[in-house]
Amino acid sequence: MAHTTPAGPAVSAGPAPAGRSKRRAGTGRRWLEIAVFAGPALIVFVTFVIVPVILAAVYSFFNWNGLTPLERFIGFDNYIEAFNDPDFLQAIGNNFTIVIASILIQGPLAIAAALLLNRKLRGRAFIRAAIFVPYVLAEVIAGLSWNLLLSPNGFVNALLEMVGLEEWAQPWLANPDIALWVMFWILTWKYLGFAILIMLAGLQGVPEELHEAAAIDGAGWWKAQWYVTLPLLGPTIRIWVFLSIIGSLQLFDMVWVTTRGGPLNATNTMAVYMIVNGQTRPGYGSAIAVILFLISLTVALVYQRLAMRRDLGGAITRGVR
Amino acid sequence: MAATTTAAPAVAKRRINWSSPLIYAVAYLVVVVSVVPVLYVWLNGFRSNADINANPAGWPNPWYFQNYLTVLGSDRFWGSLASSIIVAVGTTLGVAVLGIMAAFVIAKYDFRGRQGLYAVFAAGLMFPLTVASLPLNLLIRNLGLHGSFLGVIIPQIAFALPTTIIILVPFLRAIPDELEEAAAIDGASRIGFFWRILLPLSMPGLITVGVLAFIGSWNAYLLPLLIMAAGGMPQNLWTLPLGVTQFATQYSQDTGAVLAYTSLAMLPALLFFIAAEKRIVGGLTGAVKG
Structure with a gap:
């Protein structure tokens, strides 16, 4: 999900390159070079990212099926309709349930696992690679696999029967009472390894001398972890929380291939709702896209204000070293 | 995890005890949970539908290659x-x-x-x-x-x-x-x-x-x-x-x-x-x- 990271507010390209004044001659050629080098990227980026985003905002004010001319301007009606649709409200609720559950459950699990694994273990490389396997798989393929595992006559139910818990066996993803939590389990399975590895990387930055x-x-060991390691792991934890929030708000692939938002909207998300409705009604779907964007942006900005002020200047912009 | 709490004070002096079986238990629990679903999908590709339906949690018996051959063909x-x-x-x-x-x-x-x-x-x-x-x-x-x-x-x-x-x-x-x-x-x-x-x-x-x-x-x-x-x-x-x-x-x-x-x-x-x-x-x- 790292590719959907919103930027921090203050990104900077850094100070101007130094020692270039003597080459100020031939300005025309210089601008040509700049245009030739930066032009293609800028054109592609503006055409396929900026323009569609602006179009989404425009379409959202029209009653439009995508085929006829764009002429039935309806103001905020699409937005009003969305917020009056219980299905959409439930989708928002589901997104936030996943956001909160991820932070409260995956976070502590990942930190605990990383603290335990941050030492010389035999087979450490193997352990690291193995816990990263689910993250490497496409969300779609992970979802399909779990669909098969959790089907009524699938592996999980058969396993429960083998150990004498057959009364627990059930159609996991088809039971509206638990489907969202089953979905959360699949997401945890898929993304916990990533969280653990990020935390482990953060722990590398905690000097041994401090311990x-x-x-x-x-x-003692626990006290040292609590008072020394955890505070120093703070920036890593905050970045992970940030990535996790954004990923949870944009959730689509996994839900689409496992349940399509069902049963009875139990696992519906904003993005799934947007695609379901947006295929035939791009105007309405665009309003959903704008709402999704504004919710993500607001949450991201509030979170940055509250938690990440100090970290972000360098963390995302400084890149790989 | 609770078990390490009691062991901790003694351990802290020597930094960390490298060989604690509990650590390995946690590590391999995470490994097993991560890998088993993937292995399940792999292994059960080697089973006929009749075999899978008879027992979804079984081992391939006999090993059946037709599924993979069909897909690869x-x-x-x-x-x-x-x-x-x-x-x-x-x-x-x-x-x-x-x-x-x-x-x-x-x-x-x-x-x-x-x-x-x-x-x-x-x-x-x-x-x-x-x-x-x-x-x-x-x-x-x-x-x-x-x-x-x-x-x-x-x-x-x-x-x-x-x-x-x-x-x-x-x-x-x-x-x-x-x-x-x-x-x-x-x-x-x-x-x-x-x-x-x-x-x-x-x-x-x-x-x-x-x-x-x-x-x-x-x-x-x-x-x-x-x-x-x-x-x-x-x-x-x-x-x-x-x-x-x-x-x-x-x-x-x-x-x-x-x-x-x-x-x-x-x-x-x-x-x-x-x-x-x-x-x-x-x-x-x-x-x-x-």
Whole structure:
């Protein structure tokens, strides 16, 4: 989900390159070079990212089926309709349930696992690779696999029967009471390894000496983790929370291939609702897209204001070193 | 986990006890949970439908190869594989070429609008493809690219550009200006400097960016769904994620074949991951750590 990371507010290309003044001669050629080098990327980017986003905002004010001319302007009616549709409200609720559950359940699990795994273990490379496997799979393929595992006559139910818990067996993804939590389990399976690896990477930045100092001061292992390691892991945790929130709000592929938002909207999300309605009514679907964007943006900005002020300047913009 | 609490005070003096069986238990529990579903799909591809229906949690008995042979003998699997490769390679090359060129200008030229140019690309991070998908779909249709490879590749390039440029610009900036001055003294033009010095030096950054773009494209679903499936492209040219879902819907009764197709569809990503593990993990953690 890293490719959908919204930017921090203050991104900068850095100070101007130095020592270039002597080549100021031949300005025309310089601008030509700039145009030739940056032009193609800029054209592709503006045409296929910026223009569609602006079009979505425009379409959202029209009653439009995508085929006839764009002429039935209806103001905010699409937005009003969306917020009066219980299905859409439930989709928003489901998105936020996943956001909160991810932070409260996946986060602590990942941190605990990373703290335990952050040491010399035999087969460490193998362990790391293995827990990363679900993350590498396409969401679609992971979803299909779990569809098969969780089907009424699938592996999970058969396993429950084998250990004598057959009364627990059920059509997991077809039971509206639990489908959202089953979906959450699949997402946890898919993304926990990523969270653990990010936390492990963050722990690499915690100097070993600090642990030694804490140990000399008489702190036990748990105390050292709580008072020394966790605060230093803060930036990593905050970035992970951020990525997790954005990913959860945009959730589409996994739901689409497993349940299409069913049963009875139990697993519906904003993006699924948008595609279902937007195929025949691009105007209405675009209003959903704008709402989805504004919710993501608001949550991202609020979160950055509250939690990430100090981290973000370098974390996303500085890139790979 | 509670057990370590009691052991902790004694352990802390020697830092950490390396051999605690509990640690291994936790580690391998996570490993088992991560890997078993994948193994299940793989193994059960080797079972006949009758065998699977008799006991969904059983071991292949006897080993049955027909599912894999059927999938491997079908046009649509190879077509999907080729399609995924075409789209992913096209996206990766496009992003790398356009990205490094734009990043070069932003990092190494001093001109009015430089910050603005960078900000435009950085702003792209705020617009996920989901939000733009419906108008993008219509735009692609109007350009006559519906149902074509380019209809998927070009938008994917566009949406991968922000990450690419944001990773590459600091990378290029870190290349010392003295190198350029030295090149100039030796008579190299700026373009010559770009080709002969900057490009080779920025390979590690390009590879990271390329791997990220490749994986993004390989796993992409929404755009192929809108452009290929809805655009009337023949099914045997759909990318793997799209092809495998279509296969699963179409042959939902043939569980064994679906399992075999799904596990074969996983294989390229897993092999690619094994080959590029360092880059992927490094790229992710680098981008997060800062």
